Amino acid sequence: MSGPLSGVRVLDLTSNIMGPYASLLLADMGADVCKIESPEGDSTRSVGPGRNKGMSVTFLHANRNKRSVVLDLKKNSGLAALKRMVSTSDVLMYSLRPKTMAKLDLAYEQVRDANPRLIYCGAFGFGQRGPYADRPAYDDLMQAAVGMPLLQARKSGPPQYVAAAFADRVVGMAMTQAIAMALYYRERTGSGQAVEVPMFETFAHFVLGDHLYGHTFVPPIGDWGYERMMSPERKPYRTLDGHVGVSVYTDRHWQRFFEMAGRPEMAADPRYASLAARMQHVVELFEFLAQTFETRSTDEWVKLLVEADIPIVKMNTPETLLDDEHMKAVGFFQMQEHPTEGPIRTLGIAQQWSESKPEVRYPAPRLGEHTVEVLLEYGLTQQEVDAALRDGGARAEIQNSNQELNHA
Incomplete structure (x- = not known):
């Protein structure tokens, strides 16, 4: 066994970032994830640099530990093959809009009789009971819809998106959690079920826990937005030779830091003596920290604050993070020899398990690399697979039959 989900069969009909990130987390935990791709492949195969067509960095990082099966669901043989796979799968996950799934004859009501134990999980833009139900959605739209750019604007000027696929990955994690709980x-009970994970509502829950703030009460007793998080001064602090991230937070932290900064009298100032008081004066404290950190080097501050048990970390770039001593010690970045892409750097599995240890088992697959072997595993005969390949319902990079035929 490799991972706690070893033996769980997952059909992944998602694409882009959100769904594939969810299935990546399942695959890393040992699930057998079959990535069902259209003949064109997942769009992220072309996002970012790559050594070969269809194998971009974005795709490589989101799709290890999965096998690629190409089916054209607009053709009868492709749809029939998928339905055969559904009948013996544990999970079907999708990111198409529900109406599109219904048009493909793949709505939950259309597949559950063939497999009552199936976990049928969709992550898409909006909950199906509201007026936005049929709209498409992407990460940027979700950030805008819940107000993230305006929250950023209170810090830095014009509204801006967070520089990461923030909503996609948060909702992807929620999708993984939903699937795991449905499996439990x-x-x-022995019963499968349908689960919906709408992006809008899921991401709103994530953001508003911090920023609904005064509007939590009816009528409101203050503005929306957690002031400390939105302050323009909440940022890494410049040192003599770089930047550090610091969280001086508890009473003890501040008492020690005031002493260290040569301002012990500030600890007795009622404006700074408690968390509630400091929240009322957070901007001036941020300014004080900024001025103080400019007086020493990064290494000096890290040494001093680590010894005082005040949270601090050197600010990295993605490049310098590769040489971080902690990341090296835990082996987070690993080298892998991809069969077609050559040496690549992979991101480690962060969790540690005392039993059922997860592993990186497969590199990210080439388009249609596993079509034939997977369809045969799921019960199709060689004749049925060959017929689907001939009429375009299935496509494979290589078909292993009596001879090798290139179907790429």
Whole structure:
């Protein structure tokens, strides 16, 4: 066994970032994830640099530990092959809009009779009970919809998106959590079910826990937005030779820091003596920290604050993070020899398990690399697979039959 989800069969009909990130987390935990791709492949195969067509860095990082199966669901043989796979799968996950799934004859009501134990999980833009139900959605739209750019603007000027696929990855994690809990429910009851993970509502829950703020009360007792998080001064602090991230937060932290900064009298100032008081004067404290950190080097501050048990870290770039001593010690970045892409750097599995240890088992797959072997594993005969390949319902990079035929 490799990972706690070893033996769980997952059909992944998602694309882009959100769904593939969710299935990556399942695959890293040992699930057998079959990535069902259209003949054109996942769009992220072309996003970012790559050594070969269809194998971009974005795709490589989101799709290891998965196998690629190409099916054209607009053709009868492709759809029939997928339905055969559904009948013996544990999970079907998708990111198409529900109406599109219904048009493909793949709505939950259309597949559950063939497999009552199936976990049928969709992550898409909006909950199906509201007026936005049929709209498409992407990460930028979700950030805008819940107000992230305006929250950023209170710090830095014009509204801006966060520089990461923030909503996609948060909702992807929520999708993984939903699937895991549905599998647990099935273990107790024997029953599968349909689960919807709408992006809008899921990301709103994530953001508003911090920023609904005064509007939590009816009527409101203050503005929206957590002031400390939106302050323009909440940022890494410049040192003599770089930047550090610092969280001086508890009473003890501040008492020690005031002493270290040569201002012990500030600890007795009622404006700074408690968390509630400091929240009322957070901007001036941020300014004080900024001025203080400019007086020493990064290494000096890290040494002093680590010894005082005040949270601090050197600010990295993605490049310098590769040489971080902690990341090296835990082996987070690993080298892998990809069969077609050559040496690549992979991101480690961050969790540690005392049992059922997860592993990186497969490199990210080439388009249609596993079509034939997977379809045969799921019960199709060689004749059925060959017929689907001939009429375009299935495509494979290589078909292993009596001879090798290139279908790429």
